[in-house]
Amino acid sequence: MLTALSRRALTCALAAAAALLLPAVVPAAPASARTAAAAACPAAGPVSQHYHSGHNGVDIANDVGTPIYAVGDGEVTISGYSGDYGQWIRVLHPDGRISEYGHMSRRDVFAGDRVVAGQQIALMGSEGNSTGPHLHLRIWGDQSTSYGIDPEVYLAERGVVLPCTPGTGPQPKPLVHPAESGRVVSARSADGRLEVFAAGADGIHHAWQQRVNGDWSAWEPLGGPGNAELAIAPNADGRLELFALSGSTFQHRWQLSPSGGWSNWEAFGEGGRDTAAGVNADGRIEVYASGPVGLFHRYQLAPNGGWSEWTPTGGGPADSRVEMEKAPDGRLEVFALNGSTFQHRYQTAPSGGWSGWDGFGEGGRDLTVDHNADGRLEVFASGPVGVFHRYQTGPADWSGWEATGGPADAQLTSERTADGRVEVFAMNGSTAMHLWQTAVNAPYGAWAPFGTGGTEVTAAANADGRIEVFGTNPTGTFHTWQTGFASWSPWTWVNDTAGPGLG
Numbered sequence: 185m186l187t188a189l190s191r192r193a194l195t196c197a198l199a200a201a202a203a204l205l206l207p208a209v210v211p212a213a214p215a216s217a218r219t220a221a222a223a224a225c226p227a228a229g230p231v232s233q234h235y236h237s238g239h240n241g242v243d244i245a246n247d248v249g250t251p252i253y254a255v256g257d258g259e260v261t262i263s264g265y266s267g268d269y270g271q272w273i274r275v276l277h278p279d280g281r282i283s284e285y286g287h288m289s290r291r292d293v294f295a296g297d298r299v300v301a302g303q304q305i306a307l308m309g310s311e312g313n314s315t316g317p318h319l320h321l322r323i324w325g326d327q328s329t330s331y332g333i334d335p336e337v338y339l340a341e342r343g344v345v346l347p348c349t350p351g352t353g354p355q356p357k358p359l360v361h362p363a364e365s366g367r368v369v370s371a372r373s374a375d376g377r378l379e380v381f382a383a384g385a386d387g388i389h390h391a392w393q394q395r396v397n398g399d400w401s402a403w404e405p406l407g408g409p410g411n412a413e414l415a416i417a418p419n420a421d422g423r424l425e426l427f428a429l430s431g432s433t434f435q436h437r438w439q440l441s442p443s444g445g446w447s448n449w450e451a452f453g454e455g456g457r458d459t460a461a462g463v464n465a466d467g468r469i470e471v472y473a474s475g476p477v478g479l480f481h482r483y484q485l486a487p488n489g490g491w492s493e494w495t496p497t498g499g500g501p502a503d504s505r506v507e508m509e510k511a512p513d514g515r516l517e518v519f520a521l522n523g524s525t526f527q528h529r530y531q532t533a534p535s536g537g538w539s540g541w542d543g544f545g546e547g548g549r550d551l552t553v554d555h556n557a558d559g560r561l562e563v564f565a566s567g568p569v570g571v572f573h574r575y576q577t578g579p580a581d582w583s584g585w586e587a588t589g590g591p592a593d594a595q596l597t598s599e600r601t602a603d604g605r606v607e608v609f610a611m612n613g614s615t616a617m618h619l620w621q622t623a624v625n626a627p628y629g630a631w632a633p634f635g636t637g638g639t640e641v642t643a644a645a646n647a648d649g650r651i652e653v654f655g656t657n658p659t660g661t662f663h664t665w666q667t668g669f670a671s672w673s674p675w676t677w678v679n680d681t682a683g684p685g686l687g
Contacts, residue, residue: 221256221257221279221342222301222342222343223255223256223301223338223339223342223343223344224253224254224255224256224301224302224344224350224351225253225255225302225344225348225349225350225351226244226252226253226254226255226283226285226319226321226339226348226350227244227246227250227251227252227253227308227319227321227350228244228246228250228251228347228348228349228350229244229245229246229250229308229318229319229347230244230245230347231243231244231245231336231346231347232244232245232316232318234336235332235334235335235336240322240331240332241284241286241320241321241322241323241332241335242320242321242334242335242336242346243318243319243320243321244318244319244321244346244347245316245317245318246308246317246318246319247308247317248289248307248308248309248310248317249289249307249308249309250307250308250317250319251304251306251307251308251350252285252288252304252305252306252307252308252319253301253302253303253304253305253350254275254283254299254300254301254302254303254305255275255283255301255321255339255342255344256275256277256283256301256342257277257278257298257299257300257301258275258276258277258278258283258298258299258557259275259276259296259297259298259299259557259600259604260273260274260275260293260294260295260296260297260298260299260305260649261274261275261276261282261295261600261601261602261603261604261649262274262295262602262648262649263291263293263294263295263297263376263647263648263649264295264397264647264648264649265311265648266312267312267313268286268312268313269284269286269287269311269312269313269320270286270287270288270309270310270311270312270314271286271287271288271289271290271291271306271309271311271312272284272285272286272287272288272312273285273288273291273293273305273306274602274649275299275305276557276603276604276624277557278557278558278559279558280326280557280558280624280625281323281324281325281338282323282324282603283321283322283323283324283335284320284321284322284323284324285305285306285319285320285321286312286319286320286321286322287308287309287310287311287312287314287317287318287319287320288306288307288308288309288311288319289306289307289308289309289310289311289317290306290307290309291305291306292304292305292306292307293305293306293358294372294376294647295602295645295646295647295648295649295650296361296372296600296645296649297358298358298359298360298361299358300358302350302351303358321335322335323335323338325338359465359510359512359514360417360418360462360463360510361509361510361555362417362460362461362462362463362507362508362509362510362516363415363416363417363461363644364507364552364597364598364642364643364644365413365414365415365416365458365459365460365461365506365507365508366413366414366595366597366640366641366642367382367383367411367412367413367414367639367640367656367686368380368381368382368383368414368640368641368642368654368655368656368661368686369381369414369415369416369426369642370416370642370643370644370652370654371416371417371418371424371644372644372645372647373392373422373424373439373442373443374418374422374423374442374443375396375442375443376396376397376647377392377393377394377395377396377398377443377647378392378393378644378646378652379391379392379393379424380392380642380644380654380661380663380678381406381414381416381426382640382654382656382661382683382684382686383408383409383410383411383412383413383414383428383684383686384410384411384684384685384686385410385411385687386405386410386684387405387406387407387408387409387410387412388405388406388407388408388409388412388414388426388428389403389404389405389406389661389683389684390403390404390405390406391403391404391678391679391683396646396647397646397647397648397650399679400663400678400679401679402679402681403661403678403679403681403683403684406437406446406449407449408428408435408437408449409428409429409430409432409433409434409435410430411430412428412429412430412433413428413429413430413457413458413459414426414427414428414429414459415427415429415459415460415461415471416461417461417462417463417469417471418463419438419467419469419487419488420463420467420468420487420488421442421487421488422442422443423438423439423440423441423442423444423488424438424439425437425438425439425461425469426438426446427452427459427461427471428449429453429455429456429457429458429459429473430455431455431456431457432454432455433454433455434451434452434453434454434455434456434459434473435449435450435451435452436449436450436452437449437450452471452482452491453473453482453494455475456473456474456475456480457473457474457475457476457503457504457505458473458474458503458504458505458506459471459472459473459474459506460472460506460507460508460518461508462508462509462510462516463510464483464514464516464534464535465514465515465534465535466487466534466535467487467488468483468484468485468486468487468489468535469483469484470482470483470484470516471483472497472506472508472518472520473494473506474500474501474502474503474504474505474506474520475502475503476502476503477496477502478496478497478498478499478500478501478502479496479497479499479500479501479504479506479518479520480494480495480496480497481494481495481497482494482495497529497538497541498540498541499527499540499541500520500527500529500541501520501521501522501524501525501526501527501547502522503522504520504521504522504525505520505521505522505550505551506518506519506520507519507551507552507553508553509553509554509555509561510555511530511559511561511579512555512558512559512560512579513534513579514534514535515530515531515532515533515534515536516530516531517529517530517531517553517561518530519544519551519553519563520541521545521547521548521550521551521565522547523547523548523549524546524547525543525546525547526543526544526545526546526547526548526551526565527541527542527543527544528541528542528544529541529542544563544574545565545572545574545585547567548565548566548567548572549565549566549567549568549593549594549595550565550566550594550595550596551563551564551565551566551596552564552596552597552598552608553598554598554599554600554606554608555600555606556575556604556606556624556625557600557604557605557624557625558625560575560576560577560625561575561576562574562575562576562606563575564588564596564598564608565596566590566591566592566593566594566595566596566610567592567593568592568593569587569592570587570588570589570590570591570592571588571589571590571591571594571596571608571610572585572586572587572588573585573586573588573608573628574586588619588628588631589630589631590610590617590619590631591610591611591612591614591615591616591617591631592612593612594610594611594612594617595610595611595612595639595640595641596608596609596610596641597609597641597642597643597653598643599643599644599645599651599653600645601620601649601651601669602648602649602650602669603624603669604624605620605621605622605623605624605626606620606621607619607620607621607643607651608620608628609634609641609643609653610631610641611635611637611638611639611640611641611655612637613637613638613639614636614637615633615635615636615637616633616634616635616636616637616638616641616655617631617632617633617634618631618632618634619631619632634664634672635655635675637657638655638656638657638662639656639657639658639686639687640655640656640686641653641654641655641656642654646665649669650665650666650667650668650669651665651666652664652665652666653665654678655675656684656685656686657685657686657687658685658686658687659682659685660677660681660682660683660684660685661677661678661682661683661684661685661686662675662676662677662678663675663676663678664676
């Protein structure tokens with residue numbers, strides 16, 4: 185049975201280990217660029233209070249319901265409620281700076297969403313400590329400081345002078361990053377509630393949060409293939425779609441409305457080893473599956489629409505573990521690993537065709553792929569001597585493989601913390617450990633234990649940015665969640681019932 189998580193003890197030591205994958209001398213991760221990229225107007229209205237020593241931010245006043253816009257591209261790391269702010273949002277930008285928006289009447293984005301400059305993210309309100317409807321905009325230049333920088337200066341350096349007029353017309357769609365695939369998967373419904381699916385010997389089981397960031401339902405048996413590998417992705421209209429692959433069967437089911445009930449299972453293909461799903465830049469879901477002769481893929485012909493036939497990809501590792509991620513420009517990238525080979529391929533343009541398979545390393549046990557706050561992809565792989573990682577040093581360049589230590593032959597998953605740092609979780613039959621970046625876009629600290637082992641693990645982010653981790657063993661399915669942004673709950677059954685056990 186899994187045990188409680190330990191508190192973090194950050195260190196900068198990286199464990200040494202023998203080479204599992206391609207050995208190389210690894211350069212340090214690139215420092216965050218402090219370039220003054222163009223910004224967008226945050227909201228229409230006069231400045232009702234400027235930044236000063238007693239006011240950490242700038243207030244823009246207007247009517248309740250006035251749209252609020254992201255001042256720059258970035259990732260939402262917090263979308264929630266606090267006593268002072270009321271409803272509030274935090275966005276981490278690629279250069280490491282942070283914008284915060286407070287006192288809203290409505291939030292339109294959740295933690296983990298990618299946003300673009302000028303995208304509507306909320307509506308103005310007067311919640312929390314407020315004497316009238318306004319936006320409180322705060323900018324952090326360095327997360328280690330206790331006070332922000334002047335938002336009016338920050339915006340003026342990027343071409344926006346308050347008061348300002350927000351731009352009009354359509355904005356680019358935010359990036360939708362793929363969810364981790366595996367025998368346990370979790371994703372958020374359109375209303376922000378997490379859902380989790382676990383594939384036992386008797387089929388797939390399902391539980392869901394009964395309110396955003398809240399308690400869980402009882403487990404519901406869904407049928408479907410036993411001991412399946414699962415993948416999950418949102419349709420363009422917000423409806424989740426679940427894919428379940430076993431050695432002889434491939435089925436899928438989908439929500440009938442955003443955050444609503446589910447269809448029955450329908451056939452999706454023949455059997456295979458593993459599957460992964462992602463969303464193209466134009467909103468179409470694309471699914472990969474591995475088997476004894478390599479990898480195949482299938483994709484929606486239109487957003488929310490029907491499907492192509494299965495198409496061979498021209499190779500890829502046989503019977504491989506598969507994960508997907510998304511590049512900063514919206515191109516999907518696929519990584520496939522078996523016991524002797526590691527390869528990847530990528531779209532040559534957003535929503536477009538695909539490259540051939542390229543060598544990425546030697547073989548291993550499992551993999552997880554995530555993205556840094558600046559958009560660079562980061563790949564972790566496990567094997568008999570621990571966990572290794574490799575990361576992009578530029579749009580088309582990669583570091584060498586770097587040893588991190590960690591559990592041998594572990595199942596892997598990853599998620600981003602509320603301040604944008606990648607955190608990795610590794611579990612084998614006897615131990616479970618995690619490690620995390622010591623700063624945004626930065627190297628990693630040491631592995632720390634958080635349990636005594638299990639069979640499967642996955643992580644997802646709540647709507648307010650807190651990570652929630654699900655782990656299984658033959659007796660049932662457990663979870664733990666951040667009770668703050670540096671502390672964790674003990675492992676408990678989901679909804680205090682054992683749920684499906686995965687051997």
